Amino acid sequence: MKVAILSSLSQPTKLDTRGGTELFCSLLASTLAKKGHHVYLFATADSYIENDLVKIIPVNQHSMIDVKKKFYQSFQRDMTADEKYKLIASLDAGH
Amino acid sequence: MGGGENEEAISLEEKAAEIQIKKRIEENKLSDHVTMIGQVPHDTILPAYYRNSDLFILASRYEPFGLTTMEAMACGTIPIVSSVAGSREIIVDGLNGFIVDTHDRKALAKTIATVLTDTKLNKKVADNAAFTIKEHYSWDKNCREIPCSLQKTPLN
Secondary structure, three states: OEEEEEOOOOOOOOOOOOOHHHHHHHHHHHHHHHOOOEEEEEEOOOOOOOOOOEEEEEOOHHHHHHHHHHHHHHHHHOOOOOOOOOEEEEOOOOO | OOOOOOHHHOOHHHHHHHHHHHHHHHHOOOOOOOOOOOOOOOOOOHHHHHHOOOEEEEOOOOOOOOHHHHHHHHOOOEEEEEOOOHHHHHOOEOOOEEEEOOOOHHHHHHHHHHHHHOHHHHHHHHHHHHHHHHHHOOHHHHHHHHHHHHHHOOOO
């Protein structure tokens, strides 16, 4: 499955982060990748995941708005097309 | 408490809050009773702090979830969490932890005192807290169920 994870941008998404959401996204991304999913992590540029199978797409507060708009539109247009993400987990709970 | 060791990651607001807390500790002559441990490595040292603590208190006035609650529970530390914290959802009050009204500081103090003195209750709640995480919130289980749950969620 092709999975997009939209992390919080308050802190870098990595194991030794100080944010709970960022830590959760970091572990979720690496565990889903280990289970064979194609994971795309939208997070700050200084984020780091030990699993190379996770592709980090750097975003900032401004570009994240466009990313979210694009995702919601693409969901509405066609959810099953291969080029689209099959699953989007937005975990930016606090903001 | 958790997180990395990068001092640069601390914002100016946090630094100011830390100074204010230290000042209040000194003003109330509590320096012998309060230790500010700062940030410690998450995977290696933090679990030891949790295991050596009788209680984990999340007294936030704003808290989207509070992953620390689950970390503490996983280590068998009794959680007392604020009623606004998202992590209250995994706590059954009195069974695997305690939930107190965010603004009722006296109730918080009373709950702390009760839990610390009632060793029978203490042991039961600590065991239940660890069991809750092991049974229902393991990473493996979460990562199996999250994709399934989200796929079933209607999007429009």
